[in-house]
Amino acid sequence: MATSTSPQANLSFLPWVRQGAAAAITTPDSLGAGQRAVADLSAVLSVNGSAAPPVTVRLRGPADVVGIDANQIVRRDPRPGSIDFEPNYFAGIEFDRPDFPWLFTPAGADANGKLRPWLCLVVVRKQDGVSLGPTVDAPCTALQIAGPASLAAELPNLVDSWAWAHAQAVAGSAAQVGAALQGAPALSLSRLLCPRILVANTDYIACVVPTFELGRKAGLGLPITDAELVAANALAPAWAATTRLPLQLPVYHHWEFRTGEGGDFESLVRQLKARPAPADLGRRPMDISQPGFELPPDFPHPTTLGLEGALQPADTPDAPAPWAEETAQPFQAALADIINTPGHGELADPDADPLLTPPLYGRWHAARSIVARGVAKWLDQLNLDPRARTVAAFGTRVVQEHQEALMAAAWEQAADLQRANQRMRQMQMSLAVGNSLHARHFANLGAETLLRIGAPAFARIRTMAAGDTAPRTMVAHMADKALPVAATSPAMRRIGRERGPFTRRIAAQGLTRSTTLTWVAKLGGGLTFNAPPATDQATIDAVRARVPSATIRPYREVTQALIDGLSGRPNFQVMPEGAPINVPQVTVMILLPDNQAAHDFRLAASEHLGRVNPGRRKFIFAPGPIAMAELKDAVVAQTQPRQTLVAMARAAVSVGAKAVPPVDTPASAAVGIDTIMAAPTFRQPMYEPLRDLSQDMLLPGLQTVLPDSVIGLKTNRRFVEAYMVGLNVEMARELLWRGFPTDQQGTCFDQFWDVRAAATPRPDIGPLHLWGDRPLADPATAPVREQFVMLMRSTLLRRYPNAIVYAVSGFTDPNGMRQPSDDPLAEVMPSFSGTMAPDVSFFGFDITTEQATGADGHAGYYIVIQEHPTEPRFGLDEDTPTGGASHLAVAGGPPAGVPLGGLQWGRNGAHMAGIVRQLPVRISIHASQLVKH
Numbered sequence: 008m009a010t011s012t013s014p015q016a017n018l019s020f021l022p023w024v025r026q027g028a029a030a031a032i033t034t035p036d037s038l039g040a041g042q043r044a045v046a047d048l049s050a051v052l053s054v055n056g057s058a059a060p061p062v063t064v065r066l067r068g069p070a071d072v073v074g075i076d077a078n079q080i081v082r083r084d085p086r087p088g089s090i091d092f093e094p095n096y097f098a099g100i101e102f103d104r105p106d107f108p109w110l111f112t113p114a115g116a117d118a119n120g121k122l123r124p125w126l127c128l129v130v131v132r133k134q135d136g137v138s139l140g141p142t143v144d145a146p147c148t149a150l151q152i153a154g155p156a157s158l159a160a161e162l163p164n165l166v167d168s169w170a171w172a173h174a175q176a177v178a179g180s181a182a183q184v185g186a187a188l189q190g191a192p193a194l195s196l197s198r199l200l201c202p203r204i205l206v207a208n209t210d211y212i213a214c215v216v217p218t219f220e221l222g223r224k225a226g227l228g229l230p231i232t233d234a235e236l237v238a239a240n241a242l243a244p245a246w247a248a249t250t251r252l253p254l255q256l257p258v259y260h261h262w263e264f265r266t267g268e269g270g271d272f273e274s275l276v277r278q279l280k281a282r283p284a285p286a287d288l289g290r291r292p293m294d295i296s297q298p299g300f301e302l303p304p305d306f307p308h309p310t311t312l313g314l315e316g317a318l319q320p321a322d323t324p325d326a327p328a329p330w331a332e333e334t335a336q337p338f339q340a341a342l343a344d345i346i347n348t349p350g351h352g353e354l355a356d357p358d359a360d361p362l363l364t365p366p367l368y369g370r371w372h373a374a375r376s377i378v379a380r381g382v383a384k385w386l387d388q389l390n391l392d393p394r395a396r397t398v399a400a401f402g403t404r405v406v407q408e409h410q411e412a413l414m415a416a417a418w419e420q421a422a423d424l425q426r427a428n429q430r431m432r433q434m435q436m437s438l439a440v441g442n443s444l445h446a447r448h449f450a451n452l453g454a455e456t457l458l459r460i461g462a463p464a465f466a467r468i469r470t471m472a473a474g475d476t477a478p479r480t481m482v483a484h485m486a487d488k489a490l491p492v493a494a495t496s497p498a499m500r501r502i503g504r505e506r507g508p509f510t511r512r513i514a515a516q517g518l519t520r521s522t523t524l525t526w527v528a529k530l531g532g533g534l535t536f537n538a539p540p541a542t543d544q545a546t547i548d549a550v551r552a553r554v555p556s557a558t559i560r561p562y563r564e565v566t567q568a569l570i571d572g573l574s575g576r577p578n579f580q581v582m583p584e585g586a587p588i589n590v591p592q593v594t595v596m597i598l599l600p601d602n603q604a605a606h607d608f609r610l611a612a613s614e615h616l617g618r619v620n621p622g623r624r625k626f627i628f629a630p631g632p633i634a635m636a637e638l639k640d641a642v643v644a645q646t647q648p649r650q651t652l653v654a655m656a657r658a659a660v661s662v663g664a665k666a667v668p669p670v671d672t673p674a675s676a677a678v679g680i681d682t683i684m685a686a687p688t689f690r691q692p693m694y695e696p697l698r699d700l701s702q703d704m705l706l707p708g709l710q711t712v713l714p715d716s717v718i719g720l721k722t723n724r725r726f727v728e729a730y731m732v733g734l735n736v737e738m739a740r741e742l743l744w745r746g747f748p749t750d751q752q753g754t755c756f757d758q759f760w761d762v763r764a765a766a767t768p769r770p771d772i773g774p775l776h777l778w779g780d781r782p783l784a785d786p787a788t789a790p791v792r793e794q795f796v797m798l799m800r801s802t803l804l805r806r807y808p809n810a811i812v813y814a815v816s817g818f819t820d821p822n823g824m825r826q827p828s829d830d831p832l833a834e835v836m837p838s839f840s841g842t843m844a845p846d847v848s849f850f851g852f853d854i855t856t857e858q859a860t861g862a863d864g865h866a867g868y869y870i871v872i873q874e875h876p877t878e879p880r881f882g883l884d885e886d887t888p889t890g891g892a893s894h895l896a897v898a899g900g901p902p903a904g905v906p907l908g909g910l911q912w913g914r915n916g917a918h919m920a921g922i923v924r925q926l927p928v929r930i931s932i933h934a935s936q937l938v939k940h
């Protein structure tokens with residue numbers, strides 16, 4: 008164990024600072040009454056290069072002050088209302104102006120830099136005879152000291168007032184001091200100290216009062232004559248040893264505080280002792296002889312197991328303590344029969360009434376209702392080991408005790424969940440009705456009828472066909488088929504409906520319209536080409552001679568061209584009645600003749616068209632037939648009500664991260680508009696309610712840890728996981744009971760330790776429904792978490808809650824000595840922390856016990872406890888002899904044991920500030936000292 012002081016920024020203390028016109032005062036302070044209370048300066052004004060007669064300027068002095076601006080005060084130590092101020096420290100007050108304490112002092116510093124301030128800080132004990140309140144016709148509040156209080160005990164000797172005032176600059180050299188005083192206000196300040204030796208557990212009043220008698224009169228509203236300002240004793244002190252009581256002092260500013268127990272940070276850390284963990288710490292006996300169910304008659308009584316806590320000594324084996332087979336087998340067999348009864352009953356008769364038995368912890372998360380002995384799975388281990396079941400029951404009890412607050416927080420997180428689920432239930436009803444209508448009135452239609460009815464939706468229906476790389480609309484699919492989209496349009500349906508006017512006109516002519524060979528079926532079937540007989544070259548040449556403009560190609564080439572998708576299709580369009588019909592231009596393609604008559608006709612027709620309308624040249628090809636049955640299946644599939652309702656649900660209801668996605672079960676499958684299940688999350692550290700329930704559950708045997716002890720522990724993952732399972736299972740039951748939409752599989756609690764101060768907070772467990780078949784506390788699948796824990800039993804952190812605790816890696820110096828590293832990158836901050844009443848604190852680190860102690864072959868880690876580096880503080884070390892005086896006096900030299908650090912006692916205020924300044928302290932303890940060897 009080693010202690011040291013923490014480095015701080017470079018600070019320079021100055022015995023006095025004068026700025027402005029006051030800097031021209033050259034008369035040195037006599038440090039006594041024999042001096043004028045005014046400072047007169049001669050000022051010369053130059054006009055156009057000519058000096059005017061000198062003018063005497065009188066500066067303001069202590070007799071002109073009746074109060075101070077509260078905005079000048081930047082800090083008070085201790086803070087107002089403090090109840091635990093260290094009695095060996097000095098009270099102080101800081102001002103924004105670095106020259107504030109000497110602003111109205113009508114003198115300059117002497118050769119040693121001594122200069123009395125015009126005001127000082129006094130600290131008086133709250134007692135009979137000491138009062139603070141307003142005074143008639145006085146501009147300031149007045150402090151009155153009367154009997155039985157003692158003036159000598161309550162007020163410092165003003166002969167030393169110069170010693171307890173100084174200025175401070177953030178600088179390390181003389182040049183930097185000047186720059187700091189002229190620079191930003193944050194770089195400089197002034198300070199008053201009160202050298203009173205405080206007593207522990209005592210109430211005090213700190214007051215800023217005038218140092219000189221003239222300042223006392225001005226603050227109390229008493230008359231001051233000009234003769235008093237220039238008198239030889241004008242700078243008489245506001246009080247002296249001979250002053251008679253009662254005494255009234257004007258108070259420019261005041262605050263109250265109380266001292267705490269004796270001892271500062273340094274003295275408390277020096278009391279700490281690194282000790283190994285006491286025997287049986289972290290475990291207590293648990294009798295399982297009478298569990299509440301029947302055991303074999305020969306079961307031994309008593310039979311005890313060790314119930315572990317969340318923390319245990321660092322040298323404790325990771326595996327749980329062995330359980331003798333002769334007691335484990337009958338106990339677990341009897342317990343399994345009981346908790347498996349509901350599961351067996353559900354398998355035998357799913358509709359039977361549920362049975363009330365002890366809970367099967369994690370049943371819904373693991374999706375199992377039966378456990379078996381000897382199975383290395385977390386569900387079986389947790390439910391059949393009474394030690395783990397007991398810990399899970401702790402979690403159940405915590406939820407039961409805080410159920411109202413937890414449910415209020417759960418509903419607050421749910422927000423509009425009920426309204427969203429009402430919308431989902433309405434969509435589920437729409438789905439049921441829509442499915443029925445779709446099956447009865449739509450899916451049963453014939454292919455042709457279905458196409459005509461579903462045509463308006465073809466532009467929105469997408470499906471995949473053979474050879475497609477991406478879904479296409481039905482319109483795109485029909486673009487290269489024999490059946491045009493227009494043939495299924497509403498206009499054609501009206502024209503060609505079976506009982507429409509067109510059909511009636513045909514019937515009036517005595518014709519019968521086919522009910523099966525409709526235009527949709529005819530067009531959808533496409534054109535059929537019959538291969539003509541082979542034609543010799545002589546015939547081809549003769550045709551070309553007679554019709555030079557004719558296009559003659561073999562039949563197979565034309566067929567291949569059609570298959571390859573030459574652009575164009577039969578120009579099918581529906582025109583309004585009476586509208587002109589635009590006949591497209593067509594170029595006749597002469598095929599090789601299949602017979603002589605057809606051959607002659609085609610030649611004549613081609614020659615005729617070439618003369619009458621030679622510009623009409625367009626290929627006619629026959630698109631492929633359309634698969635009516637496949638088209639019907641696609642339309643039926645894409646018009647299922649679920650398609651639209653799911654899209655509508657996604658557009659109408661947004662789902663956040665706390666919602667639980669639906670999971671397919673043997674009973675039902677997720678359909679996309681399922682009722683939204685949610686799992687509220689609670690981020691507070693759940694070790695706290697367990698600790699409040701009983702600290703013995705968190706760390707059994709805590710009472711055996713001696714005061715001022717530091718010991719090494721580690722976290723017990725089996726305990727943490729079992730407890731968290733119990734919390735989540737009981738919370739799921741509570742949610743279900745209160746009507747909260749839950750499937751009981753959510754993980755509401757995943758934080759056991761307090762990780763709010765960690766750099767990267769991480770959960771202590773993963774989602775329970777993803778644990779699978781892992782063993783309980785499985786290191787391979789559990790989140791990487793803290794291992795080594797430092798526990799300290801001391802009032803140190805109660806007195807200094809801002810103390811910094813961290814781990815730092817060690818190294819071996821050239822002398823073979825192990826030392827803590829000074830590299831900030833070697834520091835490891837706690838991943839969690841916690842407290843237990845009345846004086847126990849613990850800190851967990853993401854390092855293993857082997858790494859911490861150096862058992863892995865390295866230099867290990869040091870645990871560092873460091874006083875928070877704050878603004879400078881002043882006082883004496885604990886137990887410094889002061890001779891029973893109420894105030895520290897300059898005369899007589901420094902108390903025994905006070906280090907001067909190269910400074911001179913009593914030289915000036917800067918030297919005194921440097922001597923009594925208290926630097927922050929830190930202690931380093933190697934982790935190997937905290938573990939039993």
